Amino acid sequence: MARPRIVIVGAGFAGYRTARALSRQARGRADITLLNPTDYFLYLPLLPQVAAGVLEPRRVTVSLTGTLPGVRLVLGEADRIDLDARTVHYRDPEGGEGTLSYDRLVLAAGSVNKLLPVPGVAEHAHGFRGLPEALYLRDHVTRQIELAAASDDGVSADARCTFVVVGAGYTGTEVAAQGQLLTDALTRGRPLPGGGRPRWLLLDIAPRVLPELDERLSRTAARVLRRRGVDVRTGTSVKEATPDGVLLSDGEFVDTRTLIWCVGVRPDPLAETLGLPMERGRLLVDPYLQVPGRPEVYACGDAAAVPDLEKPGQYTPMTAQHAWRQGKVAARNVAASFGTGERRPYRHRDLGFTVDLGGAEAAANPLGVPLSGPLAGAVTRGYHLAAMPGNRVRVAADWLLEAALPRQGVQLGLVRSWSVPLDTASPEQARMPGGAPATRDSYR
Structure with a gap:
């Protein structure tokens, strides 16, 4: 029998944790593909120290291929998902197009800058x-x-x-x-x-x-x-x-x-293109992180409106704390859907x-x-x-x-103003450098 195909969209806190857990739980028993615009996971909490010259840029990046054994990395950004055909269509960094087929899909596309109608x-x-x-x-x-x-x-x-x-x-x-x-x-x-x-x-x-x-x-x-x-x-x-x-x-x-x-941030607009029930831009899921009516589709992190079982009637906030934990639960439940282990609902305790x-x-x-x-x-x-x-x-x-030692204060000239537009959700622009990491938080 062919091995099940798992596609994970996004390598932010939720997507990276899902891929990492699945690489341990399902390696050799499933084909795991991670679709992300870059080849690294960005540890966003330390990014202000990069901007201040305390840390060098590579310190806050973690190689996807170097830390995710058994996971196939595809560089690109999803621009369309066909739920009936179970395919993810994407565009690679050089403008080429590709298609990934899946048996299980984990949507962890993250978030983009929140814009307000303020002139200028x-x-x-x-x-x-x-x-x-x-x-x-x-x-x-x-x-x-x-x-x-x-x-x-x-x-x-x-x-x-x-x-x-x-x-x-x-x-x-x-x-x-x-x-x-x-x-x-x-x-x-x-x-x-x-x-x-x-x-x-x-x-x-x-x-x-x-x-x-x-x-x-x-x-x-x-x-x-x-x-x-x-x-x-x-x-x-x-x-x-x-x-x-x-x-x-x-x-x-x-x-x-x-x-x-x-x-602040808002959910990546990719989820809105699916035509599924939404909650303020986030894809509605059940406590097991599955999309109702689409049991082969899971969502976690900023892309998902996850019921907060500790606060009935509410949804977990868009934080890295939740995204990191939800990624682990998503991996467990995806593996369970193929007969490895038992699934469990997402619960959390504030640390x-x-x-x-x-x-x-x-x-x-x-x-x-x-x-x-x-x-x-x-x-x-x-x-x-x-x-x-x-x-x-x-x-x-x-x-x-x-x-x-004294801080080094020099310009590197690596990034120009036009290459970092505020509206990261424009179709012509990358939604999120570094794979759409979730909103920052700390203790997980």
Whole structure:
């Protein structure tokens, strides 16, 4: 008999975990294919440290072929799924087209930047969802500081040294925290006109930073940011973006050349093309991660609306914490559908969260115990080293070098502005560099 064919779409937290678990459970008993735009899994929680020059880019990438034995990698992006014919149609990185047939399909396409109808944002802002955006931001911030330091125009220099981050969730908070440390390091030996210092603004329409977390962690993060000089403004957002700055919702115009959009994500629109029941853009599944009426189709991560058995009537949020765990359950249930093991519903227990604030600072509540300062920083870094599926020694080595040596502040020129559009869901553009990783979270 022919071996069953399993196709996994996406290698973010959910897809990678599914592939990794299946490579152990079903290797030799099934043909497992992973469809992803790149050949790596991106460990998104450490991406702000790449943008700040703390970690080298390859430290946060894990080779798919090197860590998934028995899994066939196909480089490409799914653009159409024929449920009746059980085929996935995709386009490869060079524009070629291909088709994959399946007996079981795991949809883990992840998410894309969430855009709001704010004039000028799509044209003048940049998101923060993958390596290209992190590398671009690192070069852009470095360039603004260098141009400001060489300028005789104080007004222009001030605008170049003003950086606006919209969205005070995990990503926005960490980008502002790490970015402020980066610009302080860049200006340490490079005085700015008038003796000023770089200015970072962190905006959010919510009443506090990190609104998803416990108020104690939120207060800790806000206190650390403000102590460093970050201008944290809650209840405030962007009304309009222009080439010269941003108009805030309170009527103030901020001169800036940098607008970083971290307002959140929305499910990859691929799921909407299937014509199946949806919940706010996510594919409805049962507690076993199967699509009702399509038992051969599974979905997990940001692509799926998974019933929260701990909170009846609700769905699990779009976080990496859930995506990572759901990937493991999806693998188990797919294997069970072929007679290997028993399937089980998805249940979870909250183990806590961590937010890296740069340097030795962090806010964390492992197992519900609130921590701050260097202790939280140590817990956060220890957690990341334990959670990463690869590169632990290299990441630890970079952290040691960062603590002992001055930060390198140079432009690499690897990514141009036009190659990192904010609207990553446009048909002509890659939906997600790095395989559509899920929204960031910590303790899994």
